[in-house]
Amino acid sequence: MSTIQDIAQAVETGKLKLIEGLVTNALQEGLEAVTILNEGMIKALAAVGEKFQRSEIFVPEMLVAARTMKKGVEILKPKLGSGATTSFGKCIIGTVQGDLHDIGKNLVAMMIESAGFEVIDLGVDVSKDQFINAITSNPDAKVVALSALLTTTMPMMQDTARAIKGGRFTVKVMVGGAPITQEFADQIGADGYSTDAAGAAQLAKKLAA
Ligand code: B12
Incomplete structure:
Protein backbone atom coordinates (compact mmCIF):
# COMPACT_ATOMS: atom_id res chain seq x y z
CA MET A 1 0.00 0.00 0.00
CA SER A 2 1.31 3.45 -0.93
CA THR A 3 0.60 6.22 1.50
CA ILE A 4 1.04 9.96 1.24
CA GLN A 5 3.93 9.56 3.68
CA ASP A 6 5.71 7.10 1.35
CA ILE A 7 5.33 9.54 -1.53
CA ALA A 8 6.52 12.49 0.56
CA GLN A 9 9.49 10.45 1.75
CA ALA A 10 10.36 9.42 -1.83
CA VAL A 11 10.28 13.05 -3.04
CA GLU A 12 12.21 14.31 -0.04
CA THR A 13 14.97 11.74 -0.47
CA GLY A 14 14.90 11.79 -4.28
CA LYS A 15 13.86 8.18 -4.92
CA LEU A 16 13.37 8.74 -8.63
CA LYS A 17 12.98 5.05 -9.46
CA LEU A 18 10.27 4.50 -6.83
CA ILE A 19 8.02 7.47 -7.43
CA GLU A 20 6.16 6.21 -10.50
CA GLY A 21 5.08 3.00 -8.75
CA LEU A 22 4.16 4.77 -5.52
CA VAL A 23 2.00 7.38 -7.24
CA THR A 24 0.35 4.82 -9.52
CA ASN A 25 -0.49 2.63 -6.51
CA ALA A 26 -1.82 5.57 -4.52
CA LEU A 27 -4.14 6.53 -7.40
CA GLN A 28 -5.30 2.92 -7.76
CA GLU A 29 -6.03 2.87 -4.05
CA GLY A 30 -8.34 5.83 -4.53
CA LEU A 31 -6.26 8.72 -3.22
CA GLU A 32 -7.15 12.01 -4.92
CA ALA A 33 -4.50 13.39 -7.31
CA VAL A 34 -4.74 16.82 -5.72
CA THR A 35 -4.15 15.33 -2.24
CA ILE A 36 -1.11 13.43 -3.49
CA LEU A 37 0.21 16.65 -5.04
CA ASN A 38 -0.41 18.98 -2.11
CA GLU A 39 0.10 16.69 0.88
CA GLY A 40 2.70 14.34 -0.62
CA MET A 41 4.79 16.31 -3.05
CA ILE A 42 4.54 20.06 -2.43
CA LYS A 43 4.96 19.64 1.33
CA ALA A 44 7.95 17.36 0.73
CA LEU A 45 9.66 19.97 -1.45
CA ALA A 46 9.03 22.60 1.22
CA ALA A 47 10.80 20.29 3.69
CA VAL A 48 13.65 19.91 1.18
CA GLY A 49 13.92 23.72 1.04
CA GLU A 50 14.11 23.89 4.84
CA LYS A 51 16.84 21.23 4.96
CA PHE A 52 18.76 23.17 2.30
CA GLN A 53 18.44 26.34 4.34
CA ARG A 54 19.87 24.52 7.38
CA SER A 55 22.74 23.20 5.17
CA GLU A 56 21.67 19.62 5.89
CA ILE A 57 21.49 19.00 2.13
CA PHE A 58 22.95 20.78 -0.91
CA VAL A 59 21.99 21.64 -4.51
CA PRO A 60 22.41 18.09 -5.93
CA GLU A 61 19.96 16.65 -3.36
CA MET A 62 17.53 19.51 -4.01
CA LEU A 63 17.80 18.79 -7.75
CA VAL A 64 17.11 15.08 -7.43
CA ALA A 65 14.10 15.83 -5.19
CA ALA A 66 12.83 18.23 -7.87
CA ARG A 67 13.28 15.57 -10.58
CA THR A 68 11.41 13.05 -8.47
CA MET A 69 8.54 15.49 -8.00
CA LYS A 70 8.44 16.22 -11.74
CA LYS A 71 8.21 12.50 -12.50
CA GLY A 72 5.36 12.16 -10.01
CA VAL A 73 3.52 15.15 -11.47
CA GLU A 74 3.71 13.57 -14.96
CA ILE A 75 1.70 10.64 -13.61
CA LEU A 76 -0.81 12.90 -11.87
CA LYS A 77 -1.21 15.26 -14.82
CA PRO A 78 -4.13 13.50 -16.57
CA LYS A 79 -6.03 13.45 -13.26
CA LEU A 80 -5.45 17.06 -12.29
CA GLY A 81 -7.17 18.90 -15.12
CA SER A 82 -10.80 19.95 -14.96
CA GLY A 83 -11.29 19.14 -18.66
CA ALA A 84 -12.87 22.55 -19.28
CA THR A 85 -14.23 23.09 -22.76
CA THR A 86 -14.67 26.87 -22.61
CA SER A 87 -11.96 28.84 -24.38
CA PHE A 88 -10.55 31.79 -22.50
C1 B12 B 1 13.50 22.39 -6.12
C2 B12 B 1 14.30 23.63 -5.79
C3 B12 B 1 15.39 23.93 -6.60
C4 B12 B 1 15.72 23.16 -7.88
C5 B12 B 1 14.75 23.66 -8.98
C6 B12 B 1 14.42 22.60 -10.01
C7 B12 B 1 13.32 23.05 -10.92
N1 B12 B 1 13.34 22.49 -12.12
O1 B12 B 1 12.46 23.86 -10.59
C8 B12 B 1 17.21 23.57 -8.12
C9 B12 B 1 18.10 22.51 -7.46
C10 B12 B 1 17.63 23.74 -9.58
C11 B12 B 1 17.30 24.85 -7.31
C12 B12 B 1 18.32 25.77 -7.48
C13 B12 B 1 18.50 26.90 -6.66
N2 B12 B 1 17.78 27.21 -5.58
CO1 B12 B 1 16.08 26.37 -5.16
N3 B12 B 1 14.63 25.50 -4.36
C14 B12 B 1 13.94 24.44 -4.68
C15 B12 B 1 12.83 24.17 -3.61
C16 B12 B 1 13.34 23.07 -2.68
C17 B12 B 1 11.47 23.78 -4.12
C18 B12 B 1 10.83 24.74 -5.13
C19 B12 B 1 9.58 24.09 -5.69
O2 B12 B 1 9.58 23.56 -6.80
N4 B12 B 1 8.50 24.05 -4.87
C20 B12 B 1 7.23 23.39 -5.22
C21 B12 B 1 6.37 24.28 -6.10
C22 B12 B 1 5.07 23.56 -6.45
O3 B12 B 1 6.08 25.44 -5.36
P1 B12 B 1 6.30 26.92 -5.92
O4 B12 B 1 7.39 26.93 -6.92
O5 B12 B 1 6.34 27.85 -4.80
O6 B12 B 1 4.98 27.19 -6.79
C23 B12 B 1 3.69 27.32 -6.23
C24 B12 B 1 3.33 28.77 -5.84
O7 B12 B 1 4.44 29.55 -5.47
C25 B12 B 1 2.57 29.29 -7.02
N5 B12 B 1 3.26 29.90 -8.15
C26 B12 B 1 4.49 29.66 -8.67
N6 B12 B 1 4.69 30.39 -9.78
C27 B12 B 1 3.58 31.12 -9.98
C28 B12 B 1 3.25 32.04 -10.98
C29 B12 B 1 2.01 32.67 -10.94
C30 B12 B 1 1.66 33.65 -12.01
C31 B12 B 1 1.09 32.38 -9.89
C32 B12 B 1 -0.21 33.09 -9.83
C33 B12 B 1 1.42 31.45 -8.88
C34 B12 B 1 2.66 30.83 -8.95
O8 B12 B 1 1.89 28.15 -7.49
C35 B12 B 1 2.73 26.99 -7.37
C36 B12 B 1 1.90 25.76 -7.19
O9 B12 B 1 1.10 25.79 -6.07
C37 B12 B 1 12.76 25.58 -2.93
C38 B12 B 1 12.20 25.58 -1.49
C39 B12 B 1 10.86 26.28 -1.38
N7 B12 B 1 10.33 26.27 -0.19
O10 B12 B 1 10.33 26.85 -2.31
C40 B12 B 1 14.21 26.07 -3.05
C41 B12 B 1 14.53 27.58 -3.03
C42 B12 B 1 13.52 28.37 -3.82
N8 B12 B 1 15.84 27.63 -3.73
C43 B12 B 1 16.65 28.44 -3.17
C44 B12 B 1 17.98 28.69 -3.63
C45 B12 B 1 18.82 29.58 -2.75
C46 B12 B 1 18.46 28.14 -4.81
C47 B12 B 1 19.83 28.38 -5.46
C48 B12 B 1 20.32 29.84 -5.44
C49 B12 B 1 20.82 27.43 -4.75
C50 B12 B 1 22.27 27.56 -5.16
N9 B12 B 1 23.10 27.93 -4.21
O11 B12 B 1 22.63 27.36 -6.30
C51 B12 B 1 19.63 27.86 -6.90
C52 B12 B 1 19.16 28.97 -7.86
C53 B12 B 1 19.13 28.53 -9.30
C54 B12 B 1 18.44 29.59 -10.15
N10 B12 B 1 19.21 30.47 -10.76
O12 B12 B 1 17.24 29.60 -10.22
C55 B12 B 1 16.03 29.16 -1.97
C56 B12 B 1 15.62 30.60 -2.30
C57 B12 B 1 15.93 31.54 -1.16
C58 B12 B 1 15.52 32.93 -1.47
N11 B12 B 1 14.98 33.56 -0.47
O13 B12 B 1 15.64 33.45 -2.54
C59 B12 B 1 14.86 28.21 -1.60
C60 B12 B 1 13.64 28.90 -0.95
C61 B12 B 1 15.44 27.14 -0.63
C62 B12 B 1 15.78 27.70 0.73
N12 B12 B 1 14.89 27.55 1.71
O14 B12 B 1 16.82 28.28 0.92
N13 B12 B 1 16.30 24.95 -6.41
Whole structure:
Protein backbone atom coordinates (compact mmCIF):
# COMPACT_ATOMS: atom_id res chain seq x y z
CA MET A 1 0.00 0.00 0.00
CA SER A 2 1.31 3.45 -0.93
CA THR A 3 0.60 6.22 1.50
CA ILE A 4 1.04 9.96 1.24
CA GLN A 5 3.93 9.56 3.68
CA ASP A 6 5.71 7.10 1.35
CA ILE A 7 5.33 9.54 -1.53
CA ALA A 8 6.52 12.49 0.56
CA GLN A 9 9.49 10.45 1.75
CA ALA A 10 10.36 9.42 -1.83
CA VAL A 11 10.28 13.05 -3.04
CA GLU A 12 12.21 14.31 -0.04
CA THR A 13 14.97 11.74 -0.47
CA GLY A 14 14.90 11.79 -4.28
CA LYS A 15 13.86 8.18 -4.92
CA LEU A 16 13.37 8.74 -8.63
CA LYS A 17 12.98 5.05 -9.46
CA LEU A 18 10.27 4.50 -6.83
CA ILE A 19 8.02 7.47 -7.43
CA GLU A 20 6.16 6.21 -10.50
CA GLY A 21 5.08 3.00 -8.75
CA LEU A 22 4.16 4.77 -5.52
CA VAL A 23 2.00 7.38 -7.24
CA THR A 24 0.35 4.82 -9.52
CA ASN A 25 -0.49 2.63 -6.51
CA ALA A 26 -1.82 5.57 -4.52
CA LEU A 27 -4.14 6.53 -7.40
CA GLN A 28 -5.30 2.92 -7.76
CA GLU A 29 -6.03 2.87 -4.05
CA GLY A 30 -8.34 5.83 -4.53
CA LEU A 31 -6.26 8.72 -3.22
CA GLU A 32 -7.15 12.01 -4.92
CA ALA A 33 -4.50 13.39 -7.31
CA VAL A 34 -4.74 16.82 -5.72
CA THR A 35 -4.15 15.33 -2.24
CA ILE A 36 -1.11 13.43 -3.49
CA LEU A 37 0.21 16.65 -5.04
CA ASN A 38 -0.41 18.98 -2.11
CA GLU A 39 0.10 16.69 0.88
CA GLY A 40 2.70 14.34 -0.62
CA MET A 41 4.79 16.31 -3.05
CA ILE A 42 4.54 20.06 -2.43
CA LYS A 43 4.96 19.64 1.33
CA ALA A 44 7.95 17.36 0.73
CA LEU A 45 9.66 19.97 -1.45
CA ALA A 46 9.03 22.60 1.22
CA ALA A 47 10.80 20.29 3.69
CA VAL A 48 13.65 19.91 1.18
CA GLY A 49 13.92 23.72 1.04
CA GLU A 50 14.11 23.89 4.84
CA LYS A 51 16.84 21.23 4.96
CA PHE A 52 18.76 23.17 2.30
CA GLN A 53 18.44 26.34 4.34
CA ARG A 54 19.87 24.52 7.38
CA SER A 55 22.74 23.20 5.17
CA GLU A 56 21.67 19.62 5.89
CA ILE A 57 21.49 19.00 2.13
CA PHE A 58 22.95 20.78 -0.91
CA VAL A 59 21.99 21.64 -4.51
CA PRO A 60 22.41 18.09 -5.93
CA GLU A 61 19.96 16.65 -3.36
CA MET A 62 17.53 19.51 -4.01
CA LEU A 63 17.80 18.79 -7.75
CA VAL A 64 17.11 15.08 -7.43
CA ALA A 65 14.10 15.83 -5.19
CA ALA A 66 12.83 18.23 -7.87
CA ARG A 67 13.28 15.57 -10.58
CA THR A 68 11.41 13.05 -8.47
CA MET A 69 8.54 15.49 -8.00
CA LYS A 70 8.44 16.22 -11.74
CA LYS A 71 8.21 12.50 -12.50
CA GLY A 72 5.36 12.16 -10.01
CA VAL A 73 3.52 15.15 -11.47
CA GLU A 74 3.71 13.57 -14.96
CA ILE A 75 1.70 10.64 -13.61
CA LEU A 76 -0.81 12.90 -11.87
CA LYS A 77 -1.21 15.26 -14.82
CA PRO A 78 -4.13 13.50 -16.57
CA LYS A 79 -6.03 13.45 -13.26
CA LEU A 80 -5.45 17.06 -12.29
CA GLY A 81 -7.17 18.90 -15.12
CA SER A 82 -10.80 19.95 -14.96
CA GLY A 83 -11.29 19.14 -18.66
CA ALA A 84 -12.87 22.55 -19.28
CA THR A 85 -14.23 23.09 -22.76
CA THR A 86 -14.67 26.87 -22.61
CA SER A 87 -11.96 28.84 -24.38
CA PHE A 88 -10.55 31.79 -22.50
CA GLY A 89 -7.86 32.66 -25.07
CA LYS A 90 -4.09 32.72 -24.74
CA CYS A 91 -1.95 32.89 -21.62
CA ILE A 92 1.80 33.51 -21.84
CA ILE A 93 3.78 32.13 -18.91
CA GLY A 94 7.41 32.00 -17.86
CA THR A 95 9.87 32.15 -14.97
CA VAL A 96 11.66 35.49 -14.94
CA GLN A 97 15.28 36.06 -15.95
CA GLY A 98 17.93 34.63 -13.63
CA ASP A 99 15.52 32.08 -12.16
CA LEU A 100 15.59 28.39 -13.11
CA HIS A 101 12.77 27.12 -10.87
CA ASP A 102 9.95 25.71 -12.94
CA ILE A 103 7.97 23.16 -10.93
CA GLY A 104 5.47 25.72 -9.63
CA LYS A 105 5.35 27.50 -12.99
CA ASN A 106 4.62 24.17 -14.73
CA LEU A 107 1.82 23.38 -12.28
CA VAL A 108 0.32 26.82 -12.84
CA ALA A 109 0.60 26.33 -16.64
CA MET A 110 -1.08 22.93 -16.34
CA MET A 111 -3.99 24.26 -14.27
CA ILE A 112 -4.45 27.30 -16.52
CA GLU A 113 -4.45 25.05 -19.58
CA SER A 114 -7.00 22.73 -18.09
CA ALA A 115 -9.14 25.76 -17.16
CA GLY A 116 -9.47 26.43 -20.89
CA PHE A 117 -6.55 28.63 -21.96
CA GLU A 118 -4.07 28.08 -24.77
CA VAL A 119 -0.79 28.28 -22.85
CA ILE A 120 2.38 29.66 -24.42
CA ASP A 121 5.13 28.53 -22.06
CA LEU A 122 8.37 30.49 -22.52
CA GLY A 123 10.20 28.30 -19.98
CA VAL A 124 12.69 29.55 -17.39
CA ASP A 125 15.20 32.42 -17.30
CA VAL A 126 12.93 34.49 -19.53
CA SER A 127 14.08 38.07 -20.12
CA LYS A 128 11.84 41.12 -20.15
CA ASP A 129 12.42 41.39 -23.92
CA GLN A 130 11.40 37.78 -24.48
CA PHE A 131 8.12 38.43 -22.66
CA ILE A 132 7.55 41.62 -24.67
CA ASN A 133 8.33 39.79 -27.95
CA ALA A 134 5.88 37.03 -27.08
CA ILE A 135 3.16 39.59 -26.32
CA THR A 136 3.91 41.44 -29.57
CA SER A 137 3.68 38.16 -31.52
CA ASN A 138 0.45 37.23 -29.73
CA PRO A 139 -1.50 40.49 -29.53
CA ASP A 140 -4.63 38.52 -28.65
CA ALA A 141 -3.06 37.08 -25.46
CA LYS A 142 -5.30 37.78 -22.45
CA VAL A 143 -2.94 37.11 -19.57
CA VAL A 144 0.81 37.02 -18.89
CA ALA A 145 1.86 34.98 -15.85
CA LEU A 146 5.25 35.65 -14.26
CA SER A 147 6.84 33.26 -11.79
CA ALA A 148 9.81 33.91 -9.45
CA LEU A 149 11.19 31.70 -6.66
CA LEU A 150 14.20 33.70 -5.57
CA THR A 151 14.26 36.96 -3.66
CA THR A 152 17.11 37.95 -6.01
CA THR A 153 14.86 37.64 -9.07
CA MET A 154 11.98 39.67 -7.64
CA PRO A 155 13.49 42.89 -9.08
CA MET A 156 13.48 41.21 -12.50
CA MET A 157 9.80 40.40 -12.03
CA GLN A 158 9.24 44.05 -11.19
CA ASP A 159 11.11 45.25 -14.32
CA THR A 160 9.20 42.81 -16.50
CA ALA A 161 5.78 43.66 -15.05
CA ARG A 162 6.45 47.37 -15.34
CA ALA A 163 7.69 47.03 -18.94
CA ILE A 164 4.53 45.16 -19.89
CA LYS A 165 2.21 47.55 -18.04
CA GLY A 166 4.10 50.53 -19.50
CA GLY A 167 3.67 49.26 -23.08
CA ARG A 168 0.53 49.68 -25.15
CA PHE A 169 -0.73 46.22 -24.36
CA THR A 170 -4.16 45.21 -23.17
CA VAL A 171 -2.82 41.96 -21.67
CA LYS A 172 -3.25 41.49 -17.90
CA VAL A 173 -0.24 40.60 -15.72
CA MET A 174 -0.44 38.05 -12.92
CA VAL A 175 2.43 37.08 -10.65
CA GLY A 176 3.32 34.35 -8.17
CA GLY A 177 6.01 32.19 -6.61
CA ALA A 178 7.12 31.44 -3.06
CA PRO A 179 8.60 34.86 -2.15
CA ILE A 180 5.84 36.89 -3.85
CA THR A 181 3.12 38.55 -1.80
CA GLN A 182 -0.03 40.51 -2.60
CA GLU A 183 1.76 43.59 -1.32
CA PHE A 184 4.65 43.07 -3.77
CA ALA A 185 2.21 42.39 -6.61
CA ASP A 186 0.45 45.69 -5.86
CA GLN A 187 3.75 47.51 -5.58
CA ILE A 188 4.91 46.41 -9.06
CA GLY A 189 1.53 47.17 -10.64
CA ALA A 190 0.51 43.58 -11.39
CA ASP A 191 -3.19 42.95 -12.04
CA GLY A 192 -3.32 39.86 -9.87
CA TYR A 193 -1.52 37.48 -7.51
CA SER A 194 -2.25 34.01 -6.25
CA THR A 195 -0.50 31.73 -3.79
CA ASP A 196 -1.10 28.47 -5.65
CA ALA A 197 -1.85 26.83 -8.99
CA ALA A 198 -5.58 26.31 -8.44
CA GLY A 199 -5.96 29.95 -7.39
CA ALA A 200 -3.87 30.98 -10.42
CA ALA A 201 -6.33 29.30 -12.79
CA GLN A 202 -9.30 31.06 -11.14
CA LEU A 203 -7.45 34.36 -11.29
CA ALA A 204 -6.54 33.93 -14.98
CA LYS A 205 -10.21 33.33 -15.82
CA LYS A 206 -11.23 36.44 -13.87
CA LEU A 207 -8.58 38.58 -15.57
CA ALA A 208 -9.49 37.28 -19.05
CA ALA A 209 -13.21 37.87 -18.60
C1 B12 B 1 13.50 22.39 -6.12
C2 B12 B 1 14.30 23.63 -5.79
C3 B12 B 1 15.39 23.93 -6.60
C4 B12 B 1 15.72 23.16 -7.88
C5 B12 B 1 14.75 23.66 -8.98
C6 B12 B 1 14.42 22.60 -10.01
C7 B12 B 1 13.32 23.05 -10.92
N1 B12 B 1 13.34 22.49 -12.12
O1 B12 B 1 12.46 23.86 -10.59
C8 B12 B 1 17.21 23.57 -8.12
C9 B12 B 1 18.10 22.51 -7.46
C10 B12 B 1 17.63 23.74 -9.58
C11 B12 B 1 17.30 24.85 -7.31
C12 B12 B 1 18.32 25.77 -7.48
C13 B12 B 1 18.50 26.90 -6.66
N2 B12 B 1 17.78 27.21 -5.58
CO1 B12 B 1 16.08 26.37 -5.16
N3 B12 B 1 14.63 25.50 -4.36
C14 B12 B 1 13.94 24.44 -4.68
C15 B12 B 1 12.83 24.17 -3.61
C16 B12 B 1 13.34 23.07 -2.68
C17 B12 B 1 11.47 23.78 -4.12
C18 B12 B 1 10.83 24.74 -5.13
C19 B12 B 1 9.58 24.09 -5.69
O2 B12 B 1 9.58 23.56 -6.80
N4 B12 B 1 8.50 24.05 -4.87
C20 B12 B 1 7.23 23.39 -5.22
C21 B12 B 1 6.37 24.28 -6.10
C22 B12 B 1 5.07 23.56 -6.45
O3 B12 B 1 6.08 25.44 -5.36
P1 B12 B 1 6.30 26.92 -5.92
O4 B12 B 1 7.39 26.93 -6.92
O5 B12 B 1 6.34 27.85 -4.80
O6 B12 B 1 4.98 27.19 -6.79
C23 B12 B 1 3.69 27.32 -6.23
C24 B12 B 1 3.33 28.77 -5.84
O7 B12 B 1 4.44 29.55 -5.47
C25 B12 B 1 2.57 29.29 -7.02
N5 B12 B 1 3.26 29.90 -8.15
C26 B12 B 1 4.49 29.66 -8.67
N6 B12 B 1 4.69 30.39 -9.78
C27 B12 B 1 3.58 31.12 -9.98
C28 B12 B 1 3.25 32.04 -10.98
C29 B12 B 1 2.01 32.67 -10.94
C30 B12 B 1 1.66 33.65 -12.01
C31 B12 B 1 1.09 32.38 -9.89
C32 B12 B 1 -0.21 33.09 -9.83
C33 B12 B 1 1.42 31.45 -8.88
C34 B12 B 1 2.66 30.83 -8.95
O8 B12 B 1 1.89 28.15 -7.49
C35 B12 B 1 2.73 26.99 -7.37
C36 B12 B 1 1.90 25.76 -7.19
O9 B12 B 1 1.10 25.79 -6.07
C37 B12 B 1 12.76 25.58 -2.93
C38 B12 B 1 12.20 25.58 -1.49
C39 B12 B 1 10.86 26.28 -1.38
N7 B12 B 1 10.33 26.27 -0.19
O10 B12 B 1 10.33 26.85 -2.31
C40 B12 B 1 14.21 26.07 -3.05
C41 B12 B 1 14.53 27.58 -3.03
C42 B12 B 1 13.52 28.37 -3.82
N8 B12 B 1 15.84 27.63 -3.73
C43 B12 B 1 16.65 28.44 -3.17
C44 B12 B 1 17.98 28.69 -3.63
C45 B12 B 1 18.82 29.58 -2.75
C46 B12 B 1 18.46 28.14 -4.81
C47 B12 B 1 19.83 28.38 -5.46
C48 B12 B 1 20.32 29.84 -5.44
C49 B12 B 1 20.82 27.43 -4.75
C50 B12 B 1 22.27 27.56 -5.16
N9 B12 B 1 23.10 27.93 -4.21
O11 B12 B 1 22.63 27.36 -6.30
C51 B12 B 1 19.63 27.86 -6.90
C52 B12 B 1 19.16 28.97 -7.86
C53 B12 B 1 19.13 28.53 -9.30
C54 B12 B 1 18.44 29.59 -10.15
N10 B12 B 1 19.21 30.47 -10.76
O12 B12 B 1 17.24 29.60 -10.22
C55 B12 B 1 16.03 29.16 -1.97
C56 B12 B 1 15.62 30.60 -2.30
C57 B12 B 1 15.93 31.54 -1.16
C58 B12 B 1 15.52 32.93 -1.47
N11 B12 B 1 14.98 33.56 -0.47
O13 B12 B 1 15.64 33.45 -2.54
C59 B12 B 1 14.86 28.21 -1.60
C60 B12 B 1 13.64 28.90 -0.95
C61 B12 B 1 15.44 27.14 -0.63
C62 B12 B 1 15.78 27.70 0.73
N12 B12 B 1 14.89 27.55 1.71
O14 B12 B 1 16.82 28.28 0.92
N13 B12 B 1 16.30 24.95 -6.41
